[in-house]
Amino acid sequence: MGEVIVVTSGKGGVGKTTTTANIGTGLALEGKKVVVVDADIGLRNLDVVMGLENRIVYDVVDVVDGVCRLRQALIKDKRYSGLFLLPAAQTKDKNAVNPKQMQTLCNELKEMFDYVLVDCPAGIEQGFKNAIAGADKAIVIATPEISAVRDADRIIGLLEAAELRDPLLVINRVRIDMVKRGDMMNIEDMIDILAIDLLGVVPDDEAIVISTNKGEPAVVDNVSMAGKAYRNITKRILGEEIQFLELDGQEGFMSRLRKLFGMK
């Protein structure tokens, strides 16, 4: 029996889809059987980020409506044998699916895979409710901006109201040089406000833009910092205790973070 993890943020453009693709690919690299589900019906992106857009025949709405069988809609990744994508419909909208149907779908996928990653759309409306309906766990993405933190806070509140307790935080697009200058929100301040456990910190990296455009998740790339950060996040999801990246020689900073969470 697998685990359903929803990747959400509230605010748009903070990297939900990128993170979903990278964690999904990362878990597949570790030999797990993974399916990534695009719940952003009407604005599908996950297929593009993973470079699988030309293989979509059926989508999640077709599965829910019974047009096709679940296995027919699952797209096998071109590089990793354990990785599958369940794409969203582009011609429908969020109301094409209801939370109950998503729950049934997630339960079905859980039987087939070790990990089911659901890419949640931005916002707190129907699409969000659908995406979290079948989830066992949640990962909240926030960038170091006040608006993103505010939205993440709201999302955490809504997740708690939906009985999804103890979500994990991924801080994305950190520019350590800006944080140092005091021009960007401090990571410690973010954790202070959101008061949830940190799963990982991903630096702002050109490699992400390049890999997204190429349709090859950065987690595969051994050189980039972002790739490394995503690999660490993957390992933490698998239960390994991995030290937080020392971003650009920020000595003492990460160890302070670790102390904050009792991780040594």
Next chain:
Amino acid sequence: MYEEKFVAFKGSKEGISIYLNRNSDYANLKKQLIKKLESAKQFFEGAKVISIQGKVLSDEEKEEIKEIMYSKFGMVIVEKNEEIQRKEIQVTKEIFEGIEEGNTKFIRATIRSGQRIQFEGNIIIIGDVNPGAQVMAEGNILVMGALRGFAHAGTSGNERAFVAAFSLQPTLLRIGDMIARSPDNETIKPMGPEIAIIKNSVVIIEPYLPNK
């Protein structure tokens, strides 16, 4: 005339009371009432009706009669009973006085953006109140953590209520009817626990532990 016994008018300083015969049915009463009003249209125009007595009418029937009187004859309906009731409600909605000792709600959680806590008494939060969250108490508010959202103490009008927090940095603060907001350009990080109270009709914030 026998008919006249169905509907009677009684005038007083405040206005006119209408009596409807208890033993008659509504349709007949309505007919009689209209007939009577028609007969002295000028007299009744602009008259104040303070009550409809006698036969007990349903809400719809009452509404219909009022509507007829208002639209056809230009009568003003000021129902005294309702006014008295309203006054009574206002009296029962009194200022919460339990700020020395009274009903208190304890909440052990982080209050997040979009969440709203309301209580007819004091509120103690063991956790933070984040930006975008609202805490409203008829009594005091005590946050055993950081208060970064909106807090309103003494919502029912008690100006002696206070807001205290280990780290008091609200976006907006209200005590009774007084409003205070955070300064625009400077970010103040309080060094210790602080309390907000009303002094000389101004919300002031001061540390409550000496020598700290």
